[in-house]
Structure formats: C-alpha cells, structure tokens
Amino acid sequence: MERMGHGKAQWRERLTTRRIARTGDEQASAAVRLTALIGEIESGPLGRPLRTATIAAYLPQPPEPGDTGMLDALVATGATVIVPKVAPGPPAPLDWARYEDAGQLVVARFGLREPAGAAVGIDAVGGADVVLVPALGVDRRGVRLGRGAGYYDRTLGAAADAALVAVVYDDELFDELPEDPLDVRVGWVLRPGTGFTPLT
Numbered sequence: 001m002e003r004m005g006h007g008k009a010q011w012r013e014r015l016t017t018r019r020i021a022r023t024g025d026e027q028a029s030a031a032v033r034l035t036a037l038i039g040e041i042e043s044g045p046l047g048r049p050l051r052t053a054t055i056a057a058y059l060p061q062p063p064e065p066g067d068t069g070m071l072d073a074l075v076a077t078g079a080t081v082i083v084p085k086v087a088p089g090p091p092a093p094l095d096w097a098r099y100e101d102a103g104q105l106v107v108a109r110f111g112l113r114e115p116a117g118a119a120v121g122i123d124a125v126g127g128a129d130v131v132l133v134p135a136l137g138v139d140r141r142g143v144r145l146g147r148g149a150g151y152y153d154r155t156l157g158a159a160a161d162a163a164l165v166a167v168v169y170d171d172e173l174f175d176e177l178p179e180d181p182l183d184v185r186v187g188w189v190l191r192p193g194t195g196f197t198p199l200t
C-alpha cells in the first residue's frame with residue numbers, strides 16, 4: 001500500500017490543479033516557446049533532419065503545454081506528423097491520423113481535437129521516429145504520469161524503435177514519481193523554457 005498522498009492519484013490531482021491555475025499568459029508563452037524549440041528535435045531525440053522523419057505528436061488540450069503551432073512547425077519542415085484518434089469503448093491502443101493543418105480538426109471524445117479524416121491504424125506509430133507523449137509530469141528516470149487511462153502505455157510498445165519524449169512545463173520534472181510495472185519509460189523531456197533534455 002502506498003503512503004497516503006504519494007500515489008499516482010494524488011500526484012495527478014496535485015499536478016492537474018497546478019496546471020489549471022496557470023495563467024493564460026503562461027500557457028500562451030509556453031506554446032510560443034515550444035513552437036520555436038521544436039526544430040531542436042533534430043539535434044536531440046531525432047538525431048537527423050526532420051524532412052524525411054515521421055513524428056507522432058498529439059493535439060494539446062488546455063492547460064496542457066503547447067498548441068498546433070508546434071505541429072505546424074513540424075509539418076513545415078516536410079516531416080510526416082500523425083496524431084491520436086481515440087476510439088469508442090474502453091482504453092485500447094491509440095489509433096492515428098495524419099495531421100496537415102488545424103483547419104481539418106474536429107472535436108471528438110473527451111473534448112480532444114482530432115483530424116476529421118480517416119484513421120491510419122494502430123500500427124502507424126510503429127513507423128514513428130519520435131513520439132511526443134502528453135504528460136502531467138515526468139521524473140529523472142523517465143517515469144511518466146499521464147491522465148490515468150493507460151492509452152499511451154498500451155500504445156508505446158508498438159513504437160519500440162522510436163525516441164519517446166514527454167512534453168511538460170518546466171516545473172514538472174521531478175526526482176521520483178510513482179511507477180507501475182506496465183508503465184513505459186520515456187528517454188527525453190521537452191520543456192518550454194529548457195528545450196529537449198535526455199533522461200537517464
């Protein structure tokens with residue numbers, strides 16, 4: 001039994017509360033900075049030019065850090081960008097769709113935006129060079145805290161060759177978060193004030 005106040009649920013509640021309290025200014029400046037920084041993925045987790053790369057991203061939902069500017073900047077390099085489509089039913093591996101521009105988006109399950117077009121299948125993430133993973137927080141070992149449905153933990157096993165990058169605010173990298181056996185660790189963190197940092 002975990003000590004009261006230190007389990008995943010408590011961390012999730014604390015970090016969500018802190019995010020909701022972030023000002024519009026902080027959210028907007030984080031999005032601008034992430035858009036400006038995203039090209040550094042080439043010298044960081046990607047390790048080669050974006051032009052021929054496939055990036056699995058996601059559509060940030062306030063107060064998550066970032067916005068479609070970050071995705072548009074990736075598309076502008078020539079990279080192929082895919083984003084999740086959440087199917088009906090209980091949590092399952094994420095399906096994916098090609099992201100081209102914000103004009104193609106519709107609001108779907110959980111209020112998340114997704115491309116209106118056809119899904120490309122759950123195996124598409126296997127072709128990604130880098131997966132940008134949403135997180136409420138991440139620790140120095142790469143343990144990631146998500147929203148708690150396990151969508152990404154069910155998905156990332158199919159992305160065995162990809163570099164995994166958690167995207168968080170600058171004050172959301174911790175020494176140690178709670179970890180479960182099924183959690184998939186990430187190798188990198190991307191923060192608006194700091195850029196890409198490898199994790200041990």
Ligand SMILES: Nc1nc2c(c(=O)[nH]1)N(C=O)[C@@H](CNc1ccc(C(=O)N[C@@H](CCC(=O)O)C(=O)O)cc1)CN2
Binds near residue numbers: 061064086146151
């Ligand atoms: N922008 C974004 N897209 C994403 C994720 C994410 O964290 N962020 N996901 C990462 O896995 C997946 C969706 N994950 C979700 C996990 C839990 C709940 C959920 O429990 N929703 C509650 C309301 C509480 C809440 O909003 O968190 C509900 O609708 O009952 C929703 C989505 C796929 N796409």
Ligand SMILES: Nc1ncnc2c1ncn2[C@@H]1O[C@H](COP(=O)(O)OP(=O)(O)OP(=O)(O)O)[C@@H](O)[C@H]1O
Binds near residue numbers: 008147183
């Ligand atoms: N690969 C998996 N197969 C089956 N169940 C899983 C798998 N990974 C996680 N789960 C289950 O999903 C639930 C939520 O997992 P967890 O708390 O790690 O979610 P999370 O990583 O915070 O959420 P998300 O990935 O949606 O952002 C747990 O009950 C966990 O046991």
